[in-house]
Amino acid sequence: xxxxxxxxxxxxxxxxxxxxxxxxxxxxxxxxxxxxxxxxxxxxxxxxxxxxxxxxxxxxxxxxxxxxxxxxxxxxxxxxxxxxxxxxxxxxxxxxxxxxxxxxxxxxxxxxxxxxxxxxxxxxxxxxxxxxxxxxxxxxxxxxxxxxxxxxxxxxxxxxxxxxxxxxxxxxxxxxxxxxxxxxxxxxxxxxxxxxxxxxxxxxxxxxxxxxxxxxxxxxxxxxxxxxxxxxxxxxxxxxxxxxxxxxxxxxxxxxxxxxxxxxxxxxxxxxxxxxxxxxxxxxxxxxxxxxxxxxxxxxxxxxxxxxxxxxxxxxxxxxxxxxxxxxxxxx
Amino acid sequence: xxxxxxxxxxxxxxxxxxxxxxxxxxxxxxxxxxxxxxxxxxxxxxxxxxxxxxxxxxxxxxxxxxxxxxxxxxxxxxxxxxxxxxxxxxxxxxxxxxxxxxxxxxxxxxxxxxxxxxxxxxxxxxxxxxxxxxxxxxxxxxxxxxxxxxxxxxxxxxxxxxxxxxxxxxxxxxxxxxxxxxxxxxxxxxxxxxxxxxxxxxxxxxxxxxxxxxxxxxxxxxxxxxxxxxxxxxxxxxxxxxxxxxxxxxxxxxxxxxxxxxxxxxxxxxxxxxxxxxxxxxxxxxxxxxxxxxxxxxxxxxxxxxxxxxxxxxxxxxxxxxxxxxxxxxxxxxxxxxxxxxxxxxxxxxxxxxxxxxxxxxxxxxxxxxxxxxxxxxxxxxxxxxxxxxxxxxxxxxxxxxxxxxxxxxxxxxxxxxxxxxxxxxxxxxxxxxxxxxxxxxxxxxxxxxxxxxxxxxxxxxxxxxxxxxxxxxxxxxxxxxxxxxxxxxxxxxxxxxxxxxxxxxxxxxxxxxxxxxxxxxxxxxxxxxxxxxxxxxxxxxxxxxxxxxxxxxxxxxxxxxxxxxxxxxxxxxxxxxx
Numbered sequence: 001x002x003x004x005x006x007x008x009x010x011x012x013x014x015x016x017x018x019x020x021x022x023x024x025x026x027x028x029x030x031x032x033x034x035x036x037x038x039x040x041x042x043x044x045x046x047x048x049x050x051x052x053x054x055x056x057x058x059x060x061x062x063x064x065x066x067x068x069x070x071x072x073x074x075x076x077x078x079x080x081x082x083x084x085x086x087x088x089x090x091x092x093x094x095x096x097x098x099x100x101x102x103x104x105x106x107x108x109x110x111x112x113x114x115x116x117x118x119x120x121x122x123x124x125x126x127x128x129x130x131x132x133x134x135x136x137x138x139x140x141x142x143x144x145x146x147x148x149x150x151x152x153x154x155x156x157x158x159x160x161x162x163x164x165x166x167x168x169x170x171x172x173x174x175x176x177x178x179x180x181x182x183x184x185x186x187x188x189x190x191x192x193x194x195x196x197x198x199x200x201x202x203x204x205x206x207x208x209x210x211x212x213x214x215x216x217x218x219x220x221x222x223x224x225x226x227x228x229x230x231x232x233x234x235x236x237x238x239x240x241x242x243x244x245x246x247x248x249x250x251x252x253x254x255x256x257x258x259x260x261x262x263x264x265x266x267x268x269x270x271x272x273x274x275x276x277x278x279x280x281x282x283x284x285x286x287x288x289x290x291x292x293x294x295x296x297x298x299x300x301x302x303x304x305x306x307x308x309x310x311x312x313x314x315x316x317x318x319x320x321x322x323x324x325x326x327x328x329x330x331x332x
Numbered sequence: 333x334x335x336x337x338x339x340x341x342x343x344x345x346x347x348x349x350x351x352x353x354x355x356x357x358x359x360x361x362x363x364x365x366x367x368x369x370x371x372x373x374x375x376x377x378x379x380x381x382x383x384x385x386x387x388x389x390x391x392x393x394x395x396x397x398x399x400x401x402x403x404x405x406x407x408x409x410x411x412x413x414x415x416x417x418x419x420x421x422x423x424x425x426x427x428x429x430x431x432x433x434x435x436x437x438x439x440x441x442x443x444x445x446x447x448x449x450x451x452x453x454x455x456x457x458x459x460x461x462x463x464x465x466x467x468x469x470x471x472x473x474x475x476x477x478x479x480x481x482x483x484x485x486x487x488x489x490x491x492x493x494x495x496x497x498x499x500x501x502x503x504x505x506x507x508x509x510x511x512x513x514x515x516x517x518x519x520x521x522x523x524x525x526x527x528x529x530x531x532x533x534x535x536x537x538x539x540x541x542x543x544x545x546x547x548x549x550x551x552x553x554x555x556x557x558x559x560x561x562x563x564x565x566x567x568x569x570x571x572x573x574x575x576x577x578x579x580x581x582x583x584x585x586x587x588x589x590x591x592x593x594x595x596x597x598x599x600x601x602x603x604x605x606x607x608x609x610x611x612x613x614x615x616x617x618x619x620x621x622x623x624x625x626x627x628x629x630x631x632x633x634x635x636x637x638x639x640x641x642x643x644x645x646x647x648x649x650x651x652x653x654x655x656x657x658x659x660x661x662x663x664x665x666x667x668x669x670x671x672x673x674x675x676x677x678x679x680x681x682x683x684x685x686x687x688x689x690x691x692x693x694x695x696x697x698x699x700x701x702x703x704x705x706x707x708x709x710x711x712x713x714x715x716x717x718x719x720x721x722x723x724x725x726x727x728x729x730x731x732x733x734x735x736x737x738x739x740x741x742x743x744x745x746x747x748x749x750x751x752x753x754x755x756x757x758x759x760x761x762x763x764x765x766x767x768x769x770x771x772x773x774x775x776x777x778x779x780x781x782x783x784x785x786x787x788x789x790x791x792x793x794x795x796x797x798x799x800x801x802x803x804x805x806x807x808x809x810x811x812x813x814x815x816x817x818x819x820x821x822x823x824x825x826x827x828x829x830x831x832x833x834x835x836x837x838x839x840x841x842x843x844x845x846x847x848x849x850x851x852x853x854x855x856x857x858x859x860x861x862x863x864x865x866x867x868x869x870x871x872x873x874x875x876x877x878x879x880x881x882x883x884x885x886x887x888x889x890x891x892x893x894x895x896x897x898x899x900x901x902x903x904x905x906x907x908x909x910x911x
Contacts, residue, residue, distance in 0.1 A: 106775070107708070107711050107712070107713060107714075108712070108713060108775070109713070144708065144773060144885070145681075145707065145708040145711060145881075146680050146681045146706075146707035146708050146711060147505060147506075147707070148359075148360070148505055148680060149359075149680050149681070149711055149713075149714065152360070152361075153713055169505045170505070170506075171501055171505055171506065172501075172506060172507070211772070212768060212771055212772055212783065212867065213766070213767075213768050213769075213771075213772055213867070230887060230889060232769045232885055232886075232887035233887040235766065235767045235768065235769050235772075235887065236759065236765045236766055236767055236887075237766075237819045237821075238766070238820075239819055239820035239821070240819055240820075264778075265777055265778055265779055267772060268772070268773065268774065268775050268777075268779070269777065270775060270776065270777025270778075270779075271777040271778070274777070303845065303847050306819070306820025306833075306835075307820065309835070310820070
């Protein structure tokens with residue numbers, strides 16, 4: 001073979017090359033056709049999954065909406081308060097999974113009362129298992145301070161685990177966008193959703209605390225922990241957001257702990273001198289009822305907390321808790 | 333088993349141990365978290381850390397005594413640390429091996445030959461040591477920039493681990509961030525990729541720790557050498573020589589990293605690890621010129637005073653350099669900080685960040701708080717950073733000391749700086765919007781942020797009454813937006829001082845709260861003012877500890893409306909703000 005032949009393209013090579021070139025052109029064309037976008041991006045929020053928080057409430061029973069138990073021992077008062085509403089069996093059925101949402105907002109020790117008493121959380125976990133026959137109980141919150149530190153320092157993580165609950169810390173992928181029907185603020189807003197999407201029942205537990213902006217932090221304010229994103233901007237309209245949260249979240253049961261009430265420097269506290277013993281514990285199937293009574297522990301009236309009236313107007317219940325015939329008891 | 337196999341096992345063991353210590357440096361009680369694991373072991377075994385801090389502080393901080401073991405062993409057996417222990421060295425070893433795989437034997441011999449430039453690392457060492465030692469008024473510990481152990485610790489903890497864990501979120505529940513991590517990564521990557529050009533590039537030419545070993549191993553009792561002088565000079569011993577130390581000729585003891593590949597390579601059983609010197613001669617001293625030595629010495633002596641000409645340690649100090657709690661005063665701090673990143677790694681809130689050069693060149697990669705990053709400023713009940721600091725640049729303080737309790741009550745709490753409000757950005761101050769998230773989150777007791785209540789008339793808020801019926805006031809104006817004033821924060825004022833809370837409004841009516849009546853119902857035709865109730869935040873400078881939680885939580889998320897700067901930090905007396 002001389003050099004001349006070497007440089008010549010024979011037919012076979014030509015066909016092969018033409019074939020490959022054809023395929024390459026076809027692929028380039030197909031990709032362009034497939035991905036062709038005549039409009040361009042519209043801007044704004046990308047399409048993400050939209051969710052709705054399930055309704056966790058149980059059948060209302062007149063006369064068993066709210067119970068108030070006086071006493072200094074939280075274990076005894078919470079047992080009694082739940083018993084008076086029909087027992088945990090009314091709320092948790094055998095084989096169900098339960099989420100408990102305590103207020104674990106701050107990385108501060110339990111004794112300062114900025115977070116829920118860990119023994120109280122543990123007792124509710126135990127009740128769910130032992131008498132409710134729950135299959136699984138998770139304890140979760142999306143705190144303000146570092147989540148891991150909050151659960152560790154408040155003692156809630158340890159107490160809940162010891163009682164057999166699974167502690168779930170918030171991860172970015174647990175947040176999904178939701179909108180509240182008729183809501184002005186909760187519109188396409190990310191909420192802490194994932195752990196609650198897989199459970200049958202939801203129990204909120206929170207202490208009664210002074211709150212400089214909102215006036216008081218109780219069971220409705222506890223749901224603030226479900227908000228994700230830059231939730232702090234809602235402080236511009238704190239009353240409306242709390243009222244909307246009361247509409248968004250329909251818990252099975254809420255427990256409001258007024259055994260020790262944070263009277264000053266709330267909601268962080270930081271000193272035992274901020275706390276006052278009120279020896280009251282409230283259980284209710286309705287947040288608004290619990291909070292309407294709870295504000296009295298802070299020496300406040302219902303009209304001092306605009307969010308209570310707003311929630312009432314929105315249909316979250318009544319601020320006139322007396323009309324619900326609260327069951328009052330004392331344990332020693 | 334061949335000794336090279338033993339060496340490989342040792343390298344893998346120490347590398348895995350190093351990775352394990354990176355993983356477990358998380359605050360927590362699980363077995364894979366920090367609960368007694370000696371996460372500083374490699375830094376403590378590093379004699380350059382010990383000698384550097386000895387030069388700057390004239391003391392040897394407790395854990396660094398471990399370095400003595402390394403020094404003693406090196407004096408006896410040579411640079412075992414480089415070839416057997418150093419995790420950075422093992423990475424270079426492995427990548428260099430990958431780069432040499434397809435090469436022919438002559439090419440390999442060529443790659444592993446001795447080069448004059450291997451002397452550079454000694455100049456780097458001399459430069460850093462004299463920067464640390466001379467003159468005592470401007471001593472600064474900069475060895476950590478190139479010291480392989482701080483370098484690899486920083487690269488793994490602040491770059492590789494966060495990237496690997498960013499989607500899995502196993503080591504930390506939320507993704508970690510480190511400002512300027514790209515530069516740390518670029519340096520690490522460059523050092524690693526250079527192995528493709530010349531194996532163990534970093535070890536041979538740059539590593540100041542290797543240089544230190546090269547100086548102290550000259551009296552090594554055991555060393556590599558030829559046991560007989562007859563040698564065909566096939567150079568197979570240099571085929572995989574990690575140190576580039578010329579075992580075929582006059583072996584350079586200071587360059588030998590004890591990889592023992594020459595023992596394997598020699599087909600004639602001539603090379604040995606023995607007590608007597610090599611029979612064909614050996615070179616024990618590093619190959620550096622007196623002139624080069626003097627030049628690097630002088631550069632080192634002048635470097636720190638030159639850097640400090642910018643006055644960052646004097647009146648031109650940078651307010652953004654907010655150090656972790658327990659940090660020493662700046663000058664003492666710079667004598668100890670290795671830039672190893674252990675404090676940044678362990679910080680549960682991720683607020684401790686590698687510093688940039690805006691605080692001066694010496695500030696690079698030293699720990700600085702950035703309250704916009706992480707989960708919540710410097711956590712009140714946490715002292716983790718000082719507990720892991722290997723050199724006590726951040727002292728291991730107790731919570732009592734941090735809070736100024738117990739025996740520290742006299743001294744008061746440790747302040748990292750002071751929060752300042754930017755009233756041009758703060759919602760209640762600048763835009764008449766209620767907010768005070770900062771006050772709510774201030775963890776100090778009593779709160780360092782307090783508020784003062786005021787009522788401000790809103791824009792177009794002076795209205796004329798048309799009619800009053802019960803709690804409903806009808807206005808002449810009819811352009812109010814529905815329920816805009818119904819948030820619970822708006823009030824009606826009449827004649828300046830009689831207030832009633834607004835509960836609802838339409839475009840031309842305002843409903844006021846039933847239990848919050850005016851003293852007298854204003855007459856038709858008179859004016860009412862719609863006012864917003866504001867709680868405007870102030871910092872109580874006597875209480876603020878500079879923890880930065882307020883800055884972290886401030887909803888003005890771009891440039892925060894409350895920002896901590898280092899004024900008032902308690903670690904340096906000359907930066908105090910209070911009388």
